[in-house]
Amino acid sequence: MTESLRLGVNIDHVATIRNARGGGHPDPVRAARLAASAGADGITAHLREDRRHISDDDIARLTDEIDLPLNLEMAATDEMLEIALRHRPHAACIVPERREERTTEGGLDAAGGHNHLQHFVDKLKNAGSRVSLFVEPDPVQLEAAVRLGAPVVELHTGAYCDAFAEDPEGRQTRAHLERIRRAAALAGELGLECHAGHGLTFDTVGSVAVIPTIAELNIGHFLVGEAIFSGLDSAIRRMRALMNKARAEAGGARSA
Numbered sequence: 001m002t003e004s005l006r007l008g009v010n011i012d013h014v015a016t017i018r019n020a021r022g023g024g025h026p027d028p029v030r031a032a033r034l035a036a037s038a039g040a041d042g043i044t045a046h047l048r049e050d051r052r053h054i055s056d057d058d059i060a061r062l063t064d065e066i067d068l069p070l071n072l073e074m075a076a077t078d079e080m081l082e083i084a085l086r087h088r089p090h091a092a093c094i095v096p097e098r099r100e101e102r103t104t105e106g107g108l109d110a111a112g113g114h115n116h117l118q119h120f121v122d123k124l125k126n127a128g129s130r131v132s133l134f135v136e137p138d139p140v141q142l143e144a145a146v147r148l149g150a151p152v153v154e155l156h157t158g159a160y161c162d163a164f165a166e167d168p169e170g171r172q173t174r175a176h177l178e179r180i181r182r183a184a185a186l187a188g189e190l191g192l193e194c195h196a197g198h199g200l201t202f203d204t205v206g207s208v209a210v211i212p213t214i215a216e217l218n219i220g221h222f223l224v225g226e227a228i229f230s231g232l233d234s235a236i237r238r239m240r241a242l243m244n245k246a247r248a249e250a251g252g253a254r255s256a
C-alpha cells in the first residue's frame with residue numbers, strides 16, 4: 001500500500017479564465033502559491049500546442065517562483081520536448097493531444113506508439129524528469145509503459161467520472177471503477193508508480209483515493225469551478241480532506 005496519497009493541483013483553467021479577457025488576471029502562478037498553502041503536493045500544468053490556457057511564460061514562472069514540484073503535461077512533439085528540456089520540470093506527463101478536442105479525451109496509445117514515444121521517454125528521463133504516461137486503465141498500455149521504461153503511469157479516470165455523473169450506482173460506473181482498480185493493482189505488480197486523474201470531483205475522489213497502489217491524483221477543472229462558489233483554498237482543502245479520509249479508511253480496512 002502506498003501510504004501517502006499526493007495531490008497535484010492542475011491550474012490550467014485559471015489560465016483559461018485569464019485568457020478569456022487577456023491581461024494577467026487571474027494569475028495561475030498566484031493560484032499555484034495558494035494551492036501550496038492549501039495542501040497541494042505539486043502543481044500540474046498542461047502546455048498545449050495551441051496555448052489555449054497555460055502559456056510559455058507561465059511555465060517559466062512556475063519553474064522559477066513556485067517551490068512545489070511541477071508536473072508538466074505535454075504532447076510528444078519536438079517543440080514540447082525542447083521546452084521540457086529547457087525547464088527540466090520535476091515531472092513530465094506525456095499526454096495525447098488533438099487540436100480539436102475540448103480536453104484530453106483519451107489515454108495515450110503507449111502500445112501502438114512505442115517507436116515514436118521511446119525517444120521522448122529517454123530524453124526526458126536523461127534530463128532528470130520523472131516521466132509518466134497518461135493511459136487508459138488497460139493492461140496492454142501498462143505493459144507498454146514498462147517496455148518503454150516509463151517509471152509512472154497516470155490512469156485516465158474520465159470515463160469513470162462521466163459514467164458516475166450519468167448514474168452513480170450504475171453498471172457502467174461500477175465497471176469503469178473496477179477497470180481502474182485492476183489497472184492500479186497491475187501497475188503495482190509491474191513496478192510502476194500509479195497516478196490517476198481527469199474529471200475527479202468531491203463525489204468521485206474517494207473511490208479512487210481508496211485504491212491502495214495509487215500514489216498521486218491530479219485534479220484541476222472541478223477545483224477551479226468549485227473555487228467560484230467556495231474559494232480555491234477551501235476547495236483544495238476539502239479535496240485533500242476527502243482523499244485523506246478515503247486513504248485512512250483503506251488503511252483501517254487492511255489492518256482490520
Ligand code: PXP
Pocket residue numbers: 010012046073093095103104134154196197198199200218219220221222
Ligand atoms: N491528468 C491529466 C494527464 C490531464 O491531462 C488532466 C487534464 O488536463 C488532468 C489530470 C486533470 O483533469 P481535470 O482538469 O478534469 O481534473
